[in-house]
Amino acid sequence: MHDLTSPSGAVAIAIMGSGGAGAITAGGLLLEAAGRAGWHGLMTRSVGPQIRGGEALAMVRLATAPVSAHGDRFDLLLALDWENAERFVDETPLDADSLIVADPAAGEPPAALRASGARVLPLPLDRLAKGVPEGRANIVALGALARWLALPLEPLEAVVVRALARKGANAAHLRQALAVGHDAAAAGNGFQRPLPPVPGDGARWLLTGNEATALGALRGGARFAAIYPITPATDLAEWLAPRLPEVGGQLIQAEDEIAAINMALGASYGGVPALTATSGPGLALMTETLGLAVAAEIPVVVVDVMRGGPSTGIPTKSEQSDLNIALYGLHGDAPHLVLAPISVGDCLFATQWAVRLAEALQCPAIVLSDQFLGQTQAVCDPPPADPAPAARTTAPVNGERYHRYALTANSVSPMAIPGMPGQQYTADGLEHNPHGTPSSRAADHQAQLDKRRDKLLRHDYGSAWAEVAGEGGIAVLTWGSTAGPVWEAAARARAQGLAVRAIALRLLAPAQPARLAALLAGVQRVLVVEQSHSRQFLGYLRAHYPLPADVQVINQPGPLPIRPAAVLARLSQWKRRV
Amino acid sequence: MSKPEILQLSRVAKDYKSDVKPIWCPGCGHFGVQAALFRALAQLDLPPERVAIISGIGCSSRLPAYTECYGFHGIHGRALPLATGLKLARPELTVIVASGDGDALSIGGNHFLHACRRDVDLTCIVMDNAVYGMTKGQPSPTTAPDWSSKIAPDGAGFRPLQPLAVALAAGASFIARGFSGDPNGIARLLVEAIRHPGFALVQVLSPCVTYRPEEKAWKQQVHAAGREPTADPAEAARRLFADDGLSTGIFYRGHPAPHAAATRPASCDLTAIEAAFAL
Numbered sequence: 088m089h090d091l092t093s094p095s096g097a098v099a100i101a102i103m104g105s106g107g108a109g110a111i112t113a114g115g116l117l118l119e120a121a122g123r124a125g126w127h128g129l130m131t132r133s134v135g136p137q138i139r140g141g142e143a144l145a146m147v148r149l150a151t152a153p154v155s156a157h158g159d160r161f162d163l164l165l166a167l168d169w170e171n172a173e174r175f176v177d178e179t180p181l182d183a184d185s186l187i188v189a190d191p192a193a194g195e196p197p198a199a200l201r202a203s204g205a206r207v208l209p210l211p212l213d214r215l216a217k218g219v220p221e222g223r224a225n226i227v228a229l230g231a232l233a234r235w236l237a238l239p240l241e242p243l244e245a246v247v248v249r250a251l252a253r254k255g256a257n258a259a260h261l262r263q264a265l266a267v268g269h270d271a272a273a274a275g276n277g278f279q280r281p282l283p284p285v286p287g288d289g290a291r292w293l294l295t296g297n298e299a300t301a302l303g304a305l306r307g308g309a310r311f312a313a314i315y316p317i318t319p320a321t322d323l324a325e326w327l328a329p330r331l332p333e334v335g336g337q338l339i340q341a342e343d344e345i346a347a348i349n350m351a352l353g354a355s356y357g358g359v360p361a362l363t364a365t366s367g368p369g370l371a372l373m374t375e376t377l378g379l380a381v382a383a384e385i386p387v388v389v390v391d392v393m394r395g396g397p398s399t400g401i402p403t404k405s406e407q408s409d410l411n412i413a414l415y416g417l418h419g420d421a422p423h424l425v426l427a428p429i430s431v432g433d434c435l436f437a438t439q440w441a442v443r444l445a446e447a448l449q450c451p452a453i454v455l456s457d458q459f460l461g462q463t464q465a466v467c468d469p470p471p472a473d474p475a476p477a478a479r480t481t482a483p484v485n486g487e488r489y490h491r492y493a494l495t496a497n498s499v500s501p502m503a504i505p506g507m508p509g510q511q512y513t514a515d516g517l518e519h520n521p522h523g524t525p526s527s528r529a530a531d532h533q534a535q536l537d538k539r540r541d542k543l544l545r546h547d548y549g550s551a552w553a554e555v556a557g558e559g560g561i562a563v564l565t566w567g568s569t570a571g572p573v574w575e576a577a578a579r580a581r582a583q584g585l586a587v588r589a590i591a592l593r594l595l596a597p598a599q600p601a602r603l604a605a606l607l608a609g610v611q612r613v614l615v616v617e618q619s620h621s622r623q624f625l626g627y628l629r630a631h632y633p634l635p636a637d638v639q640v641i642n643q644p645g646p647l648p649i650r651p652a653a654v655l656a657r658l659s660q661w662k663r664r665v
Numbered sequence: 666m667s668k669p670e671i672l673q674l675s676r677v678a679k680d681y682k683s684d685v686k687p688i689w690c691p692g693c694g695h696f697g698v699q700a701a702l703f704r705a706l707a708q709l710d711l712p713p714e715r716v717a718i719i720s721g722i723g724c725s726s727r728l729p730a731y732t733e734c735y736g737f738h739g740i741h742g743r744a745l746p747l748a749t750g751l752k753l754a755r756p757e758l759t760v761i762v763a764s765g766d767g768d769a770l771s772i773g774g775n776h777f778l779h780a781c782r783r784d785v786d787l788t789c790i791v792m793d794n795a796v797y798g799m800t801k802g803q804p805s806p807t808t809a810p811d812w813s814s815k816i817a818p819d820g821a822g823f824r825p826l827q828p829l830a831v832a833l834a835a836g837a838s839f840i841a842r843g844f845s846g847d848p849n850g851i852a853r854l855l856v857e858a859i860r861h862p863g864f865a866l867v868q869v870l871s872p873c874v875t876y877r878p879e880e881k882a883w884k885q886q887v888h889a890a891g892r893e894p895t896a897d898p899a900e901a902a903r904r905l906f907a908d909d910g911l912s913t914g915i916f917y918r919g920h921p922a923p924h925a926a927a928t929r930p931a932s933c934d935l936t937a938i939e940a941a942f943a944l
Contacts, residue, residue: 124943224676292942301943305935311754313746330938335931339924342779346746347741353719353750356737357758361750379740466944505735505751505758508714513729513736524685525730525738 097150098236098280101179102228106140109225112231113167114145116246116466117232122293123242123465125285127153128270128466130433133178134403135171142171144178149236151285154465155430156571161185162280165232167224168193172200177647181205186278187529188231190214190224215271217370219264221257230268237281242270263387283647292432292469293564296460297323299434300331300390303507304362306435306470307442308477310336311361313350315343318328318402319458320364320392336406344369345573348376348389355387356514358476358504360446362388367409369395370453374416378452381539383514384492384502386445386479390438393457395645404646405459407567407618413453414596414627422540424452425596429554431460432467437593439473440551448542449502455595459568482510491523494534496605510601543597552594555606559586561661562607565616566592566624569649571656573616576654584656598631612637614657620644659665666794675788676710678703684806692844694871694880695725697940698792701843701851701869702732702761707761708856716759719748723774724799725765725792733799743770745780748787753926759773759859762789767797770826777828783924784863788855791847791866794873794880802876830905832860832866833898834895838921839865841894842913846888850913863921870911883911890914 100117102626104110111132119131128149135141148154155170159269160180166172166189181187181203187196191209195201200566210231226247233243244265266345272460294302299321304312312331314324328338336359341347365373370391380387393409413425422445428437438454445452482489482501493500493514500521503510517525526532530624554570557577565573570591577589590606607613613634617624622642630633639657643649681703689695707714716734722741729736734910735758739747752760762769769777769791772865780787797803797818802814807828811820829840839861843851851869858865871888872880890908892906894915895901901917908916 118825119944138863231781264821291944292939293944294942298942302939305938310931311750313750332928333938335928337926337928339749339753339926341746346741346749346776348777349743349746350750350753352739353737353747353752354754355750356747357717357751357755359764361754375740376743383737383739423825449863468927469939469942503735505717505755506714508712511714511733511735512739513718513732515730515738517738523730 096282097148097154097158098282099161100147100149100232101144101161101164102147102167103142103144103164103172103175104225105142105170106137108167110143110167111145112250113225113229114147115228116243116250118149118464118466119246119293120243121149121238122291123246124239125171126151126282127466129154131157131459131463135174146178149282149631151283153453153468156575156651157648158575159650161189162234163278163632164205165189165228166193166196167600168229169197174354176200176529184338188487210271215267215617216264217506219258219260219267222264226261226264227271230265231272233265233637234269234272236285240265246656254313255267261503274458290469292467293462293464294431294467295322295462296428296431296434296456297392297462298326298534299429300438300454300456300461301327303387303435303438305330306473307360307439308446309442311351311354311359312336312338312414313341313347313354313361313363315341315365315369316368317346317369318514319394319461320366323390323392331623332643335581344372345376348373349388349592351387352376352380352385355385356505358537360386360442362390364390364392364443366394367400367412368398368404370409370412371416374412375418377423378417378419378421379516380451381417381423382450382516382518384500384539385514386449388438388441388445388454389404390454390456392461393455393589401646404567405457405568405618406645407457407649408620408623408644409455410619410623410627413455419576420536422543423596425455425544426450426452426594427455427567427592428460428541429567429591429593431463434460435470443477444546446479447499448546449479449499450543456565457568462628482507484509492519492521492535492538494538497545498538501654523559548594548599552599553606554561554591554593556589557581557587559588560610561586561612561614561658562588562590562610563614563616563658564628566589569616569618572649572651573654576658579651579655583659586659595627600632603632607635611635612661614654615640616649616654617642618645618649632658667911675897676707678707681706681713681733683731683733687731688727689724690875692874693724694794694873695728695792697726697845697848698790698811698869698871699731701848702790702811704848704852705855705859710853710861711759715757716761717751718761718763719744719751720763721768722876723765723768723797725763726768727761742768743776744768744789745773745789749780749783749785751787752787754911756786756925759861761788761836762787764789764791766791766793766795766805766807766877770891778835779830781837781864781866784836784838784922786860786862786923788865788867789866790855791868792871793828793868794877795825796873796876798873798876827905827910828868829866830902831893833901833905833917837866838863838919839915840917841915842868842870843868844870844883846884846887847913855916857915861918861921863923887911887913890916896920
């Protein structure tokens with residue numbers, strides 16, 4: 088389900104255009120058709136700051152094996168026009184082997200793109216489109232791309248017609264536009280990056296990380312969500328809103344993030360597993376209530392779809408810079424859970440696990456997704472059916488005096504749910520004794536601090552706490568979405584004869600020192616890879632884990648992704664020194 | 666071992682009282698609110714396990730632990746969203762918010778506005794003593810501008826907020842005021858407020874005998890509003906703006922339009938939802 092592989096022979100396509108040109112639509116349809124044809128792939132969108140319209144870029148990567156990251160370069164850049172194209176130059180690295188396809192009527196490609204040495208292939212998209220009734224350049228372009236990639240036309244026609252006929256387009260005209268592009272691409276231009284045919288069994292899924300996260304929450308049993316809109320988490324809420332009621336749940340838009348987390352906590356106190364979703368600024372507002380959830384021992388899940396920070400930062404771009412606030416942002420000694428999905432598909436598993444852990448351990452769980460994972464759409468293998476809902480230990484109604492915060496063997500105390508007769512208690516952020524009565528006595532504080540720590544430490548998290556690939560004296564340590572490029576770089580390093588072990592942590596808190604020590608046995612060198620300027624992950628590792636003396640770090644902040652080549656280059660330096 | 670069921674015909678006020686000793690000062694108005702709440706719950710004959718008292722921080726917010734109901738003593742200012750989440754998730758429960766002028770109207774002011782307009786079926790008791798008592802005597806949003814305190818020796822200088830008028834403007838559908846020296850009067854208001862199927866605000870003038878001893882004079886100053894509640898918000902606004910802040914009674918009983926979830930029966934079957942992802 089985590090889909091971490093290193094596709095060889097992947098093809099990377101960028102489609103750009105101004106608002107309304109349909110670049111994102113074309114990219115999405117290309118990915119969906121490729122998925123139907125049996126290929127794997129993903130698409131990330133990049134847009135300007137305009138609320139409506141504005142320039143847009145679709146970055147598509149296709150392969151015959153699962154794809155969890157973008158590569159080092161793009162094979163083909165197709166421009167529907169060049170309006171504000173400079174904005175996207177950094178995101179679409181090209182080289183002399185790349186091809187730029189553009190309508191000559193749109194003018195010359197920007198100098199920054201031409202400087203890559205990429206070959207320019209003129210394709211009169213606009214003229215070809217005008218030759219078809221209701222013809223659109225982006226659909227003509229899709230026909231051309233299908234030819235170059237050896238993508239069968241049938242699935243492409245099917246997805247294009249299904250998507251655009253809804254908006255009133257004529258199916259025959261759409262097929263005609265695709266055929267015109269397909270024919271034009273055949274007219275001898277030299278570009279061929281055919282992917283080998285893969286028999287599609289139709290079993291795969293196509294979804295974004297935010298959708299996978301939301302579905303994971305539903306699978307985990309969450310049936311209440313309270314959300315305040317924030318980029319890039321809003322689409323998660325919009326996916327959940329109509330679906331929660333279908334399974335007996337509900338979503339409410341709160342007046343702010345503080346209200347959102349408190350509503351979720353209130354619902355959970357009432358016995359309904361609950362979540363909220365936000366991004367860094369919202370998480371900052373929620374931290375006081377997370378401390379309350381720790382003290383009152385009430386489960387709640389917060390999904391943080393991280394974006395560039397601090398403050399408003401770069402709302403539409405990915406960064407892993409909320410690690411510190413997720414780990415340390417709570418006041419007081421407040422043990423809690425922090426988890427991170429490591430691929431688009433893994434958003435489902437990690438969030439489902441977070442709901443289950445939160446419910447089992449009566450503790451808040453923060454899920455650190457990010458804009459890349461959340462808003463990238465990927466072809467994934469469907470997760471195995473896993474119907475077991477989250478289990479909360481609830482209090483037996485036995486007529487004895489109820490001690491809400493009783494000290495137990497596993498430090499989890501049975502929780503009464505309002506409505507249970509005879510078990511009434513007051514959940515409290517004030518320190519309390521086992522009965523729940525407020526207490527400032529040293530012995531009570533010590534006992535409850537120990538209890539809240541020990542219930543997390545005594546839980547067996549199993550093997551899911553991290554993903555591991557390969558063996559060797561060099562380990563690459565990472566977490567979250569940077570696992571994608573790390574996995575790819577490590578595989579390429581191994582292909583070059585370098586013994587590299589890649590490790591991605593899925594459970595960040597509580598830390599698992601003994602387990603990581605076991606994974607690092609025999610490792611002499613560690614490369615830490617993180618998308619954070621201030622080396623937050625390295626600091627975390629040093630605080631909790633024994634690392635060998637030779638540690639390097641790639642700490643590249645957003646907005647640009649960490650490319651596999653950057654990781655590979657560091658590993659190759661070590662190879663030369665060996 | 667479960668005890669044999671005893672058919673309980675009716676409940677009395679002390680059934681709702683816990684054995685936790687209040688931290689309130691002797692003579693604190695909040696004792697009157699506590700007594701009134703217990704009388705109202707007994708009159709409504711609500712099983713204690715079906716009642717949840719939700720609070721924030723402050724002297725008023727200590728109330729939940731002093732009851733035999735379910736309770737949640739949360740963080741400062743956030744009792745209303747906490748209660749809203751509980752009520753939406755568990756609509757069959759009676760959910761009551763215990764708050765104060767600082768908790769509900771200052772740090773929780775934004776939530777106060779939106780709880781009013783959501784009109785979720787909550788009863789919000791604001792124990793108003795026009796002072797921050799727990800932090801030992803600072804001005805609150807309902808304090809007169811010239812009241813001298815250590816933090817503002819010449820007075821805070823701000824016009825006091827009018828909670829009932831604000832609630833009316835924000836969309837609350839039940840608005841009342843009581844006085845803690847008249848527990849039976851408050852109990853009558855609370856019975857009506859709890860029965861009201863929308864957001865019900867009950868401001869209770871509740872003297873702080875320690876930091877605002879002059880509020881003891883409220884006993885001589887409060888007076889019944891003496892009019893039937895109106896369902897006309899414009900009329901309610903006229904009455905509230907003409908009011909001296911010391912009259913008691915139900916000012917407004919509008920037409921509740923509570924937010925409530927339209928949801929299907931609970932299900933673990935996600936097949937139909939997941940099918941949409943299949944290529």
